[in-house]
Amino acid sequence: MLFVYNIAIRIYYMLIRLASLFNNKAALWVRGRNKQVVKQHTRSLWFHFASLGEFEQGRPVLEQLKQQHPDQEIVITFFSPSGYEVRKNTPLANAVYYLPLDTAANAGNFIAKIDPAIAVFTKYEYWFYFFAELNKREVPLYIISGIFRPGQVFFKWYGGLHRKILGFVNHFFVQDERSVQLLREINITNATVSGDTRFDRVWTNAQHPQNIPFIDEFKNGQKLFIAGSSWPADEALLVELVKQYPDWKFIFAPHEIEEDKIANLLNLLPASETIRYSHLKAQNLQLKANQAMVIDNIGMLSSLYQYADIAYIGGGFGAGIHNTLEAAAFGLPVIFGPNYRRFNEACNLITEGAGFAIANEDELKNVAAKLMNDPDALKSAGQKAQDYVQQNVGATEMIAKHIIITYNG
Incomplete structure (x- = not known):
């Protein structure tokens, strides 16, 4: 299954490159990664967000950790240009990067550069090589505001690789009890119902x-x-x-x-x-x-x-x-x-x-x-x-x- 995953990642990259010829968002996705220079960091707190919505969702936790550890480097990554382009200069982070394509080499090189003490992923985004590299380096990995549904690949008969990805996570903070039960059905018990951090974010904003x-x-x-x-x-x-x-x-x-x-x-x-x-x-x-x-x-x-x-x-x-x-x-x-x-x-x-x-x-x-x-x-x-x-x-x-x-x- 890992072979299929590798092929799928490369096909996805080829399709994005093709789309970049006529789609501005895809062009930003490709160009941003090609031009990116990752600096060397020391024991950073790494927060990853798929896009802008997930940034706002995970922002309250980021702010809390920054308040508790004001001298600690914070690295933020985005998958989508819609998050990166809007928040690339946020004062909440020492550096903001695009998450590189999920390959073994990219994961190893990138994580070596940012040197995370912890990693926090918000709601979505499960990447095999990045999670495996964090696990190999014994870096605690947290999923916050996670949510799971029966139709997801993790719970299908062919979802063995994706279940393995979940196994690299140290703790899941999920939105509801149903998510906890679904995870238990695949023998994952390190999950807590915390609710959704978006409530905290929007309430503070209001x-x-x-x-x-x-x-x-x-x-x-x-x-x-x-x-x-x-x-x-x-x-x-x-x-x-x-x-x-x-x-x-x-x-x-x-x-x-x-x-x-x-x-x-x-x-x-x-x-x-x-x-x-x-x-x-x-x-x-x-x-x-x-x-x-x-x-x-x-x-x-x-x-x-x-x-x-x-x-x-x-x-x-x-x-x-x-x-x-x-x-x-x-x-x-x-x-x-x-x-x-x-x-x-x-x-x-x-x-x-x-x-x-x-x-x-x-x-x-x-x-x-x-x-x-x-x-x-x-x-x-x-x-x-x-x-x-x-x-x-x-x-x-x-x-x-x-x-x-x-x-x-």
Whole structure:
């Protein structure tokens, strides 16, 4: 099976290189690794994240360890450019790198350079050679905010190699009891239910959000509907609400902000009543005269939610929804597309009466009518969302305490 794994890794690399000829994200993936120079570190604390979402998820633990060991070098790695490009200059780390392709040589060379005292991987990412090298060097490896499902390869008859990868992990901090039970079924017992560190992150953010003064001017005392991390399939439905609710304001913060994506979104919205964030100063417009705003930059979304009354979270008509908890922490009911069942928090928000899944335009209009025409229903759903987040904080303290005790020992 290791032979098949090696072949699959190389085929993946070839496909990425091919895609890099016409896809900017793939080009960044390849170019970033080719140009990367890894410095020599000493007994670093290594945190790996698949992408930006996992960075925000694992950030509370990173901050706790940095606070406890302020003089210790911290190395962060990303698999995806969407994480690396945004956080490559984060003050939380001494160095930020792309994770090299998972080969024996790459794993040995990279780990020798960063010289980790511990390694912390958040939620996803199980790489055979990197895990095996850490195990060989007796470096403690932790998975935090992990989650497992019966359909994953670890639990299939042909998943022997992947079960071996799990065997290199010193401890799993998982989101739910089901994950613990699944691991036990394959004789892995070093797992603890800690919950999801994202609750801690979004709750802290909601208590200390960044002030964005021009949003108050834009709102002008009206209710605000925000579409966070939206994709074209989401936006095609949401623009109908803009027409249907002229007394509401709307903010779109798309997941992708390339010029063609922004242009397509602007074409869907009423031109005379829509403002683009990057044009605010240049056009010197009266914000309150506009009904819709398009945010064409990265990094504002988590603070924008403080001004909203309802949030739609994008991605549910594609691979899966984005972060619902950021909005819920501010007391917003959240609406999302049909591909949400892999996300525990989305399922739980629905159960609590704070989340609403839609599969088409009619369902969106029905949910919108329920919330946008009934102030009591809106207030109740928002309170349930905020209560759900608050009741689930605490994972960071449990995880950090365990790691710090092990590290200090």
